[in-house]
Amino acid sequence: MQIRKATENDITGIAHVHIKSWQSTYKGILPDSYLNSLNLETRKKNWSRNLKMLHSATYIAENGDGKIVGFAAGGPEQTNHLHIQGEVYAIYLLKEYQRQEIGIKLMKAVVDELVQKQHANLIIWALKDNPSRGFYEALGGRIISEKTVKMAGIELAEVGYGWENILDILVKL
Known part of the structure; x- marks a missing residue:
C-alpha cells in the first residue's frame, strides 16, 4: 500500500472512492435515493476544484495495482471555530480496505502536513450516526462541538472531534 500526495491525475479515483464509501458508510443514514444519485462526473468536478483551492493537504492510498482505495484531505479549519x-475535512476508504490501518496512514500524512503548516490544534467533523466514529475516539479525539447540517433534504447531527494540541494525535498515529 502506498500513501502519497494527490495530484490532478487522481481525481477520478478519489471521486470513485468518495461515492462508494458514502454509499456503504451512510446506508441507512442518508436516503438510498440520494446515495444512488451520487454522480462520478459531479464528484470529479468537485475534486478538481478542491485540489486546486480547498484541500491543501490531500493524500491517497493506492493498492499494489495502483488503484486508489482511499483518501484523506485537510487544511485550515473551515467553520470559523474561534480557537x-x-x-x-474528509477521510474515506473503500469498505474492503477498512480496518487495515490504511486510515491511520492517511491521517498521519495529513496531520504531518498540518503540523508543518504550524496548525496548533485540530478538528474533524463526523455525522453523529456514522458507524466509523470510533476511529476518531481511538485516536484520542473528544467531542468538542456539535451542530446540525442539512444533507439530502434532511437534518443530521454532526459532532466535532478535537485535539487541543495537534501533536497529541500524532502519538496515536
Missing part, C-alpha cells in the same frame, strides 16, 4: 486552526 481551532486545522481540520481534517
Whole structure:
C-alpha cells in the first residue's frame, strides 16, 4: 500500500472512492435515493476544484495495482471555530480496505502536513450516526462541538472531534 500526495491525475479515483464509501458508510443514514444519485462526473468536478483551492493537504492510498482505495484531505479549519486552526475535512476508504490501518496512514500524512503548516490544534467533523466514529475516539479525539447540517433534504447531527494540541494525535498515529 502506498500513501502519497494527490495530484490532478487522481481525481477520478478519489471521486470513485468518495461515492462508494458514502454509499456503504451512510446506508441507512442518508436516503438510498440520494446515495444512488451520487454522480462520478459531479464528484470529479468537485475534486478538481478542491485540489486546486480547498484541500491543501490531500493524500491517497493506492493498492499494489495502483488503484486508489482511499483518501484523506485537510487544511485550515473551515467553520470559523474561534480557537481551532486545522481540520481534517474528509477521510474515506473503500469498505474492503477498512480496518487495515490504511486510515491511520492517511491521517498521519495529513496531520504531518498540518503540523508543518504550524496548525496548533485540530478538528474533524463526523455525522453523529456514522458507524466509523470510533476511529476518531481511538485516536484520542473528544467531542468538542456539535451542530446540525442539512444533507439530502434532511437534518443530521454532526459532532466535532478535537485535539487541543495537534501533536497529541500524532502519538496515536
